[in-house]
Amino acid sequence: MSDAGPGRGGIGGRLLAGAALAAALITAIPAAMAQDATPPAKSDAPPLKIELNRLEPAGEACRTYMLVDNSRGPALKSLKVDLFAFDTEGVAQKRLAVELGPVQEKKTVVRLFDFAGLACPKIGRLLLNDVLACEGGDATRETCLERIEPATKTSAAFDR
Known part of the structure; x- marks a missing residue:
């Protein structure tokens, strides 16, 4: 065989x-x-709208008004963001960590802060570089960053 x-x-x-x-x-x-390799489905968490609402001179600084619209989301004890201001030619000028919280559930708030030593007309773009802290409910830095929808009412762009 x-x-x-x-x-x-x-x-x-x-x-x-x-x-x-x-x-x-x-x-x-x-x-x-x-x-x-299919990307994960986007979270069903409601958007967290952050609007660059106004820029105004404040001595040697540029006062920045941020509107934080949490009208559809849970309360946040803390929302600390890392921002970069770029000049009108796209060159990074200033970095600032800003606490935008606390933000109550289903509430909209305005937060003010200054970019020291930077004139408002020189700001061409504000970049939401990262979320440094996000606390409240089941929020994490990553889920908060995913929820944020930047917008602007100024001549400066605001994006992430």
């Missing part, structure tokens, strides 16, 4: 079965990886 024939379960048959299994795995693995 010979082990060479595929129909007899010999070495040749096992080689063919192994090759078929390998081919099946090669086609199945990329499909499974593609499913894993």
